[in-house]
Amino acid sequence: MVSESIMLSCRALWKVFGPRPGYYFDTSGYRIDPEALVTRLRQEGHIPAVADATFDVRKGEIFVIMGLSGSGKSTLVRCLSRLLDIEHGVLEFEGRDLSRVSGRELTEIRRRKMGMVFQSFGLMPHLTALENVALPLKLQGMARAPREARARKMLELVELASREDALPAQLSGGQQQRVGIARSLAPDPELWFLDEPFSALDPLIRRQMQDEFLRLQRQLKKTIIFITHDIMEACRLADRIALMQGGRIIQIGTPADILLKPADDYVASFTAEVALSRAIRVRDLAQPGAAEGPPVAPEALLETLLADLASGRQRFPVQGQPGQVLEADAVLAVLRRDAGGG
Amino acid sequence: MARFSRSERLWAVLLAVSALMVVLAHQMPVLRGFPTALTLPLSEALNAVITPVFEALRPIGRLLSTMIEAPLAAIRAGLAWAPWPATVLGLAMLALYAGGRRLAVFALLALGVVALMGYWPKAMNTLALVLISVPLAVGIGFALGALGHLVPKARAGLIFLLDVMQTWPAFGYLIPLLLMFGFGPAAGLAASVIFSIPPMVRNTMLGLDEVPPAIVESALMAGARPGQLFWQAKVPVAMPQLMVGVNQTTMASLSMVIIIAIIGGFNDIGWEVLSAMRAAELGRSLGAGLVIVLIAVLLDRITRGFAGRRRGVAPRWLGPGLMAALVLALLLPGEALLPDEEGQRWLRRLDAWLLGFVAWSAPVFAVLRNAITYGVMLPMRLGFSGAASPMVWGFALSAPVTLTYIAVSLGGVVALGCRAPWRGIGFGFAALVFWTGLPGFPWPGVFLLMGFATWRAGGAGLFALAMGALLLAGVSGLWQPMMQSIYLCAVAVLISFAIGATLGVIAAESDRFSALLRPVSDTLQTMPQFVFLIPALMLFRVGEFTALIAIVLYAVVPPIRYVEHGLRSARADLTEAAVQMGATPWQLLWQVKLPLARGSVRLGLNQTIMAALSMLVIAALVGTRELGQQVYVALSRADAGAGLIAGAVIAAIALVADRLLRAPVA
């Protein structure tokens, strides 16, 4: 379902907070070592919130940006949506240079192609749930009847149709975030930003919302940039993960890459707590070969195989992928790492 | 021996210099008052500039005043045409919409009383003025506030402008306005608009600034253009704060509209109070004062009701009530319905009774007056050296008395200074001031101390402001009135703060007392300043003491509020820790809670001073000898320059006092 065409691409992106961030980037052909520039910026009282970020996001992919608090995730995503101006770098959206579009064009792109969900919801306190969801359409100038019909459909999608007349203050945190999700989806965007959408929610609701999010995504097939500081959440949702530390992206890869081949000790310590059997999937360990017996789904988690492993099976054919098998030894190696405390 | 810090050493030197000056001043009169040789005819010079300028502005003024007067006339005519039962019902429905059933009942009763007492047309005239001035002030204030929000660079200038607008007494700029607009309601309205803009600006900036970033970002991501962002996201989210601004602007406007009645010509309720007071008709002035209070409370509750209203719930009775009001308005004849003179006659009958009460209670209040006059006011004004005379305290300032005073002062300075240098220095200054009296303190000393304090607390800007104000006062011959203002204000602040803080402490300890006190201070705070003159004047007749009482009545609320708030919000874990250590309630209050509440107490003191200064000018109406009186005299002589100068000095004193008290303690 992830296609090869690129929706959003950024090269050597910088965002610096401080007294005079522009000073460091005024020459167009900047070519110094990012590491050295970061050190210099810090020494001179600036915060390099995003330093030299380079990555592509493919159409239909869930791209998760992960990192500890203050690592620059929100800043990065605000640069991508141009809520913040970047200091340096190239930012392309569907092949257009986003850092150079005019204010009016930018508004147009946001209206038609981008949606965003905020950690602190950002609902208008004076509007009902329905009006909140209809707001982006209202701003576009859509007439009342069609926009309310569309907003109602969005509320149904997030299963909140019964509360359409409630004000945000009358809704629970999870319900408010569902309204936020419905609102960001109302104009049917192609690129969907979610900045820690579930962090303000308690663990049970969070889990429920994650499931709902995956269900929605199976239905809608958006391109998604999702921010979280929770590695488990990242592993559950991501096609690919970008891990940030102090403004820099230190590793990009699939959840299995990050978990099994951490780029450095920082990444390794980050993932140490994760129970691999609950994060690694069949497809991550599949290798060429042939096997008999009932097949396993490629996206199944390893923990679902425990019963079969206990019964002594050695090989599992992968469903829908002839010529691919899962070796029990590979699974056992992962389980051993879990047991060894990482 | 305690060690001196750098600033303590400096203050000690200043103390010594001041003491030297005080001693020298007994030989050299030049040191006592600002030398008359140094005064310049500033107000004449200013008049020579102002008069032609504002007369040149007259065409604009006339245009503006016709623009204001047309809607004003329309509103007045409308209010005069509508039969009062219809208006009462209509306003009650508004109250119902804004604040619910209880407010509606209050509106019915309050307005009914106004009508029955025979003040209806005058009250409606006042209301018409408010109805014109509030939308203007709200509109301009909102625009300025939005400007301050959208253009951060304009902000510092804007805030200074607001401070000046709020502290510059309106009487001080009334004459230029009269020059520009000519006699009539327009000048008064302009003054009232100028005075009531600042709260709207401040609340607009606050409300817009505090819109959460997530809301702004989500609006942007929803595709809002700049205009849409402002009108569809920021303004609605800031609406509760904007309504707080509308409430404060309305109250300021009402207060000013009533005071401005002093220029006359507009048969409103302020004029009614003024003429009743001049004629010494106690019943009528009390009645008119009550009308003002009722209108003020009603306007306050209605506008506040709008600020706290939840959207979309229209009370059931609203529709039928409005219909009934309309039907009444169309069916009943207008003015013929007004109650006859019965209410007024009744109030006149009250006169005799009130006079009797005043005569009967005079001895009690005389004790109070004498105690405060001889115990606080005279010593503060004349100082020990002046008050120690057979006429005042019954003993003369003989050599042994003087020597004793010096010995006690020196002893106090040394004894306290050994424990903590600050206390010794503070005691020393108190002893000096108590010796000379505030107005008699040597003028170079005032320059020196103020200069030093403002420089340390606020840097060059504040220093320049303070020195400029002192120089202006001295050069224009207002040194004595200025020192008198400071003295009267200091006495009033001392008394208000002592009473208010005590009440605040009790209220913080006792929930029941707090609940009793709250509606009282709420009402006191919504009352237009003018009203405070009425009881003070009734009980004490004209004079400085009456002015003092009026100021204290007005300025007593802020300390109650802030002290109670500060004490109540002292962190529970710290007080618990102190109790656990075995602190008695008294120790807990003095050693834990009050120090914790220091910020709040300081803010309360600041607000007390601001309230006292703003009341000073109004209290001058009952006879004082300070700057407020100068403003008032200038107004009656139509001397624009003198009014502006005296007003500027008052504004500068207020600004300096405010900044000094807000600066972090050295």
Ligand SMILES: Nc1ncnc2c1ncn2[C@@H]1O[C@H](COP(=O)(O)OP(=O)(O)OP(=O)(O)O)[C@@H](O)[C@H]1O
């Ligand atoms: N407007 C700003 N001005 C100055 N510094 C800022 C600003 N916004 C963010 N920063 C700084 O940039 C860095 C990155 O902040 P950012 O909000 O992107 O972190 P984050 O990874 O989203 O953290 P969290 O998980 O807490 O949301 C932080 O050090 C922060 O203090």
Ligand SMILES: [Mg+2]
């Ligand atoms: Mg963040």
